[in-house]
Structures are given as structure tokens and as C-alpha cells.
Amino acid sequence: MHPDTTTPLVSLDALRAAQGRVRPHVVRTPLVPFPLEDFWLKPESLQPTGAFKLRGAFNALLTLTPEERARGVVAHSSGNHAQAVAYAARQLGIPAVIVMPSNAPRLKLDMTRAFGAQVVVVGPASADRARKAEELARERGLSPVPPYDDPRIIAGAGTVGLEILEDLGDVGAVLVPVSGGGLISGVAAAIKQSRPDARVIGVEPEVAADARDSLRSGNLVTYPAEQVGQTLADGLRVQHLGALNWTHVQAFVDDIVTVTESELRRAARQTALRARLVTEPSGAVTIAAALYRREELGETGPLVAVLSGGNLDPDLLVELLTEGDA
Numbered sequence: 001m002h003p004d005t006t007t008p009l010v011s012l013d014a015l016r017a018a019q020g021r022v023r024p025h026v027v028r029t030p031l032v033p034f035p036l037e038d039f040w041l042k043p044e045s046l047q048p049t050g051a052f053k054l055r056g057a058f059n060a061l062l063t064l065t066p067e068e069r070a071r072g073v074v075a076h077s078s079g080n081h082a083q084a085v086a087y088a089a090r091q092l093g094i095p096a097v098i099v100m101p102s103n104a105p106r107l108k109l110d111m112t113r114a115f116g117a118q119v120v121v122v123g124p125a126s127a128d129r130a131r132k133a134e135e136l137a138r139e140r141g142l143s144p145v146p147p148y149d150d151p152r153i154i155a156g157a158g159t160v161g162l163e164i165l166e167d168l169g170d171v172g173a174v175l176v177p178v179s180g181g182g183l184i185s186g187v188a189a190a191i192k193q194s195r196p197d198a199r200v201i202g203v204e205p206e207v208a209a210d211a212r213d214s215l216r217s218g219n220l221v222t223y224p225a226e227q228v229g230q231t232l233a234d235g236l237r238v239q240h241l242g243a244l245n246w247t248h249v250q251a252f253v254d255d256i257v258t259v260t261e262s263e264l265r266r267a268a269r270q271t272a273l274r275a276r277l278v279t280e281p282s283g284a285v286t287i288a289a290a291l292y293r294r295e296e297l298g299e300t301g302p303l304v305a306v307l308s309g310g311n312l313d314p315d316l317l318v319e320l321l322t323e324g325d326a
Helices: 012-022 053-061 066-071 080-092 106-114 126-140 151-167 182-194 210-217 243-252 261-274 281-292 314-322
Strands: 039-043 073-076 096-101 118-122 173-177 199-205 255-259 303-307
Touching: 012 053, 012 151, 012 182, 039 151, 053 080, 053 151, 073 080, 073 126, 080 096, 080 106, 096 106, 096 126, 106 118, 118 126, 151 182, 151 243, 173 182, 173 281, 182 199, 182 243, 199 210, 199 281, 210 243, 210 255, 255 261, 255 281, 261 281, 261 314, 281 303
Parallel strands: 039 303, 073 096, 096 118, 173 199, 173 303, 199 255
Antiparallel strands: none
16 A cells, blocks of 8 residues: 555544534443453444534534634535534534435435535536535535545544544454545544554445445545445445545555345344344444454454444335344
8 A cells, every 4th residue: 555645644643623612512432342252332322413424524613713603604415424524513603504415314404404504416426516515605605614634524434443442442453444435544543643553444335335436456446426326324424535544544454345235234234133233234234244244354353343323214224124134
């Protein structure tokens, strides 16, 4: 791997500053044992908005000037970042406009509106919502809050990694879902700059494996929107890593593995039945890797899977719980 050394990486100092900044506003989630030897879950589903995204949203919004707060913010997201920015903005008294895709889960659309944000719906491609958010930022003077390609977002997400190290200092490997790369960038930066011998392994759906292909080829790979749209994991339907995130992945991530749609569905069910935690499909990928792709992970020692979120429509939850393990 040959990361771009001209792009500054998020430092441990920045990660620790973010931790102090967001501490009053987010839940310090515990490590929950899964009934397998040396296997733990980090359930970010326990955040007030049901996902890790709240950490980056608060870190970004808390760095705005009073003038920027008064004008408001704009974000684009398929759901969890949308809810996080809407919630954090309401808590801090900041107007928020959120651009969401037409295929976003109804629950995530409804909750984003319930948190007080103005929601603008566009086409399903991630490029569609990014363009609309840029347009709104120019027209209204809103401050953009990117979903992943931003040092403030990376540092906020990285507080997950700092907490893992505080609770399990001898962790052998951390499994992290990969979408645009904000979560894995931050977690990997925290783990590798503190414990270089611990492994950080990303996990993606097989049909949306752009980050795996990028890491293995050494070149940033883009998948078509219609391909990544095939995964049930709606939070992982991003077509390629962000530029800053790609730099962090190259510098800090040891490997990226993939799981099938069937495996992530089974993992979501097993998590509910065996760990008594609800996970959305995007969060289930790491648990699927631990349960069904363990040989690909190598000898890890104590293993932590980041359960990135638990926001899913009730009908899908019932479907996942009743379809069995076949």
C-alpha cells in the first residue's frame, strides 16, 4: 500500500479532542459479549439516533462559528447521517436541510423529519444527493456536513476506536463496516496509532465491494449505482470511498473482506436471538464476517465487531427474525 503522504491523516490528538468535544452529547456504548469465545460487539445502535453517525455530526457542528450556526447546515445521506445531523442540529439550535435519496428506508426519512430538519428527496444515486447538497449550500449559505469525507467526521467516528481500546486493551482485531469510509477511517486511525499490532479489517457486502477492490488493487475503484443498490444494507450503498477516507484506508486498514446477502441476513437474526441486540443489515456485515468468514480473518485474538446501527423498518425486522437460518 502506498498512501498519499501529502494528505494529513487524522492524528491521535484530533481524535482525543473529538472525544472530549462529543462526550456530553453521545452514549459511551459498552462492549457486549457475543456467545462465542473472545467475541465482542460494539453496539452503536444504542445511540439516541440508533447509529454511530451521531459522533461525527456533533463533532462537526460543535466546531462551527456562531455565524455558521445561525445560517444553518446541509447534509446528504441515505439515512443514518441524515438523522444524526438533524438530531445534533436540533440539540444545538441550528437549522438543518438534509438531502436524501428516493430509496431511503421510510423509517429513516420519517425520523429525519421528526428531528426537525427540512428533507429534500432526490434520485437514488449518491452523486445525485451530493450535487443537490452543494447547490443548496451555495444558494442559501449553508455549511456542508459531509457524511464521511471530512476530518471532523473521521475524528468523531474514531471515538468508537478509542473506547474499544479503553475497554479491551488487548483487542486482537476490530471489524468495521465500510461504506464511504468515515467509520473505518476513524476507527483504524485510533487503533493503529495506539496499538499498531492490532488488526483493523473492513467488511462489505459482496455486491458493493468497491473498497475491497480498491485496497487490493492500490487504486480507488468505483462501482455502478445500480450494482451497489442491490444490497439490503442501504447504509453501504456508496459507490466509492471518499478521497480522505481512501488515504486512511491505505495507511491503517489491514484487510477488507466481503459477506453475502444471505450471510448478513442470517447474522442480523443471530444477533437478535443470541445477543439480544437489533442490527440493521449495514451493521450486521461485521457480525456475518465473524460468524461465517472467520477463516478469512486469520488468527485474531480477542475480536470486536462494530455494530454500526440498528435503524431498520419494522417489517424488515419481522422478516429477518422469521425467515430462519437457511
